[in-house]
Amino acid sequence: MIGSGIKRGTAELAILSVLEGSPLHGYEMARRIEQQTKGALRFTLAALYPMLYRMEQRAWIRGAWETSSSGRRRRCYRITPVGKKKLSPLRREWAELFGALRRLTKVSNA
């Protein structure tokens, strides 16, 4: 079973990565993550918003209300400079972890 720390770490990386591309509101963010990971990562509302609020408290992302051309009000999130700084070490750590796991599984399969 994947521990909550690992889940949280991957979620933070996923959110920061999609926001690096463009500002997004919560629903769009969840869809984008699901599409880009081909359904491997799915965020329900219950998982997404507590995470977004926590990241906003840490000033990694910033949310602001915007009105779309159809008149719908949504809270759009942007990655902040603090979040951008956090993203590169996160990517490195996860790349190291997955690299290590790949090596390990190759060795055990040999």
Next chain:
Amino acid sequence: MRDWEALVEERLTALELEPAERAEVIAELAAHLGETCEEWRRQGMTEEEAIRRTLSQVEDWQKLTRLIQTARIKENIMTNRVKQFWLPALLTLLLSMGLLMLIQVFGPNPWLVARKSGWSLVAPVAVVYLPWLLSLPLIGAMGAYLSNRGGGSQRAAFGSIIFPVLPYLVFFVVALPVMAIFNEHLAHNIMFGALFVGLFAWVLAPGAALLAGGLLAQFFLSRRLDSRRIAGS
């Protein structure tokens, strides 16, 4: 069409946030649910099925309430409490204590308030440092200003203003009576007098001086804020 805001509001009744912040959270979650439901409908589901699938995103609303509460408040409260109360309170305490020590060493002799019997003073004697008392309104004003600048409530500002007299209050209201009960060498006949004189000299008079400056500063700061609001509207 389903009223998602009413639904979310009903399910998040236990969410304790500032009203504006709470409304924002409810609106945001409702918008998310609304869009999810619309998407299911576009994919050809019946309304009931779409609503059922949408609501299945949240298995436990109480848990979600707790998670949102923790995410939005916990870190916020810690930093806000420091900015709005602890920092101004400790600064007023530090400044008032430092000033009292300086006045005790370098300042004029204290004013001794006591009954006289012939040429000698009769206990209980209150030792009053007038320069210290006179400086306290400024310290109180500083506490109010710092708490106000950190966005503190009136209660936080009040606490910051009177914080320097709290150690004395604890001493006279708790420590001294306890000492009187357990220490048989203390002269009990003067204890009550000493208690009231001490309370006046070290709690009530300094507290009043701190409040005089602090509340005045609060008054001017709130007027300045009001005039800014009027100018901005």
